[in-house]
Amino acid sequence: MSNPEEIPPFLREQLARYEQLQQNLQAILLQKQQVDLESTEVEKALEELKKASDSDSVYKSAGNILVRAKKEDLIKELDERKELSGTRSAVLAKQEQRVRETVKDLEGKIQEALKSRSPVPSNVSANS
Numbered sequence: 242m243s244n245p246e247e248i249p250p251f252l253r254e255q256l257a258r259y260e261q262l263q264q265n266l267q268a269i270l271l272q273k274q275q276v277d278l279e280s281t282e283v284e285k286a287l288e289e290l291k292k293a294s295d296s297d298s299v300y301k302s303a304g305n306i307l308v309r310a311k312k313e314d315l316i317k318e319l320d321e322r323k324e325l326s327g328t329r330s331a332v333l334a335k336q337e338q339r340v341r342e343t344v345k346d347l348e349g350k351i352q353e354a355l356k357s358r359s360p361v362p363s364n365v366s367a368n369s
Contacts, residue, residue, distance in 0.1 A: 252354050259347050266340045273333040280326040287319045 248256070293299055293312060300307040301315055 249354075249358075252351065255347060255351050255354065259344065259351060262340055262344045262347065266337065266344065269333055269337050269340060273330065273337065276326050276329045276333060280323065280330065283319050283323045283326060287316065287323065290315055290319065 290299065290312060295312060297312070299310055299312050299315055301310045301318075302308075
């Protein structure tokens, strides 16, 4: 299989598609991990904010500075971010499931295509 001409064009296309799907899956998993991390940070911020009394000064980050803000406004903003993170996480989970199913189907097709080909020992080269 070291010679590209040994692999039929259909199988080469399937293998290229499989590789692309694997890359897509990795990208989705990375995005999902980032969304989960953001969601955890928002949860922790909400917990701390809710512990603060109404008379406490609270601040929010705006670039490289902190700006005084109203506790209620920050809670509302964080709740919205939490909801958005949940939605994004659900969408990414569905994408992950679809890509995993497609990868599994494609794996089956590739394995069937490889089984139907005549066996060639991997240690024998075409020049021997």
